[in-house]
Amino acid sequence: MTSPNASPNPHVLGQSSIFNPQVINDIHTKAELGRYRMRGFSMFKPIPHWDQLMFMPGTLTRFVIEGYREKCDTKTVLGARFAQKPLELDIPVYITGMSFGALSLEAKMALAKGASMAGTATCSGEGGMIPPERDLSTKWYYQVIQSRYGFNPHHLMLADAIEFFIGQGCKVGLGGHLMGQKVTEQVAEMRSLPAGIDQRSPARHPDWLGPDDLSLKIQEVREATDYQVPIQLKLGAARVYDDVRMAAKCGPDIIYLDGAEGGTGAGPHLATEETGIPLMAAIPEARRALEDVGLADEIDLVVAGGIRNGGDIAKCIALGAKAVAIGHSSLMALNCNKELPGITDYEGTLGVKAGSCYHCHTGRCPVGITTQDPELRKRLDVEQGAERVYNFLHTLTLEVQMLARACGKTDVHSLEPEDLCALTTEAAAMARVPLAGTNYVPGVTEERTLHEIKTLLEKHVANDGGGSRDV
Amino acid sequence: MVAMSTRRSRNDIRGLAEPDVEAPKTARIEGDTAVFDAADLSPRQINLELRRLVYGEQIPEVTIENPGAKHSVAVGILTRCRITIDGSVGYFGATLGDGPEIHITGRVGWSVAENMMSGVTVIDKNAGSLTGAAMRGGDLVIRGHVGARTGIDQKGGTIIVGGNAGALTGFMMQRGRQIICGDAGPGMGDSMYDGAIYVGGAVASLGVDCVEAEMTPEDDELIDRKFRIYGMDRPASFRKFVCGKKLWNYDNLEPSERKLVL
Structure with missing residues (x-):
């Protein structure tokens, strides 16, 4: 019997999205290293941008x-x-x-x-x-x-x-x-x-x-x-x-x-x-x-x-x-993260392709930017x-x-x-600008509405003789 | 109806910024010396008057009377001259200097002689915390006691303390020397990279990666010389403390982090 979705092995249940191969590798490395891992570049995980x-x-x-x-x-x-x-x-x-x-x-x-x-x-x-x-x-x-x-x-x-x-x-x-x-x-x-x-x-x-x-x-x-x-x-x-x-x-x-x-x-x-x-x-x-x-x-x-x-x-x-x-x-x-033909070899020297390099911390920058190596600097x-x-x-x-x-x-x-x-809605809430095609600004719209309700209630109570009516 | 002023505020909330002040020109100048009374002057006025005398009038010896423990007095003087401050100053006194000999007859607040490049600063009484922070050269002498973190991030020069020093003396010290005649508080020399701390009294405890080293004849000669210059009584003996160099490098490196030969 073959898997309906053409999975290579129909007996494999799947894999954890939390403990994915990268996370497992990271744990293995830390278990050897005994310290936090260093790198250059910026955030890897997706955030509202x-x-x-x-x-x-x-x-x-x-x-x-x-x-x-x-x-x-x-x-x-x-x-x-x-x-x-x-x-x-x-x-x-x-x-x-x-x-x-x-x-x-x-x-x-x-x-x-x-x-x-x-x-x-x-x-x-x-x-x-x-x-x-x-x-x-x-x-x-x-x-x-x-x-x-x-x-x-x-x-x-x-x-x-x-x-x-x-x-x-x-x-x-x-x-x-x-x-x-x-x-x-x-x-x-x-x-x-x-x-x-x-x-x-x-x-x-x-x-x-x-x-x-x-x-x-x-x-x-x-x-x-x-x-x-x-x-x-x-x-x-x-x-x-x-x-x-x-x-x-x-x-x-x-x-x-x-x-x-x-x-x-x-x-x-x-x-x-x-x-x-x-x-x-x-x-x-x-x-x-x-x-x-x-x-x-x-x-x-x-x-x-x-x-x-x-x-x-x-x-x-x-x-x-x-x-x-x-x-x-x-x-x-x-030229950061750019392969220079005949000059650089990102994969050979750093193990990553140009475009994915985050190795500024190593001092081995192939294009001579984040390095003090005299030979690399010449690039x-x-x-x-x-x-x-x-x-x-x-x-x-x-x-x-x-x-x-x-x-x-x-x-x-x-x-x-x-x-x-x-x-x-996340970006609208953070930047405090309306969600496209609406007037809705999360947080701000609710606050305004509550303020309007409060004002109306105050007017209502005032018109009603200060709210002294028996209930 | 009073028209609304459109002029921008020229004061900050705490009233410390004084951009529009001029030198008061109240100093009494006699030959190569000048004296002025700072009792009614702001820090800005004091510094403007001092600069006028030192740079403008080329007066090599200036005395400031009644400094009133004001902050940021005699900062950024980058020439050889002799300044006497007759009284006490607040935070950031005699900082960012290169060359002047400054004598403060009273006490000082935090961060005195911060980032001093060269010259001499002598304080007759006590100093607060962060004394000689990030100092790079020259001699800083405090005849009394000092607070916590004396010589934090010190990069050069010599700090001499006649009395006791507080906690974390020499915290993250990089270079230079400290000579403490009295006792030193807990955590002395914590995370120091280099340099030497000499202590005449008791040390409450050492910080991380600070170790005792053997006193050499050169160490004694240096201490004797400094005490002779400043007319101070030398304690009978000193112990020397230096960096254990255990924190200089990570214990392990990833393959891509291996050292290059540079």
């Missing part, structure tokens, strides 16, 4: 802007609250902080040059300033991070903006990681560490503990930099409403929220999968928090995490972000890489403009939640 939101452009009810003829402004000013020199970007997207150490010198230089060509900024990341990156960056963030590796007040004075790293979306609540393969003599010396150690950075800052201290730390850095440049607080998205309220009270110019989709050069696989909330859910919560503390017009919101294209960026802006930072996608512009040409980064940033901007014009905006920053709808 930007694909579940759509734009509702102009038709007859909205006036559209000519796509190729009429202006759609992209200029983005960050940190005008207290800084004498706010950060002025030509486009609403910049390159987020990724350390020298996690990235090669060539990658840092190519990102800096490409960003400058596009009129936008880069960020030092954790490992301190490398002069070639600073030289090539016309706009440059300097990071004040928990470890303070290589932190130098002279470099602080060279910054166009200062970012306090408090957490990242990919591994909220954890410090940085850099496996020993990448802690070369040069990287170790910049960080004042022994070469070759498996570096696990602190999760807390050394000189402040809570928000009260952070307020004073911000005051200290403003005093040191003479109020010239903006102060940005970078938070991993978790308890966003409360965290952003607290962050706002600490007195920054900018708050940066990193969604759970964000990437890392190295981190525990489990933290990557299990910490944080999606960026789509974080932005409305952050806006609500800023409005509730009366600072929505003063503190700028920068967001990041899993951004792939201009559509994702336009959706972030529509929900309330002023600018969007990208990390991993900018590395892909440098990344700074000039060509910079050109590709510029092309990518330029394309992202064109895509954002295209969607903004279609929605009738002459400035990309005029995009608003009203331009969006959701394809699923």
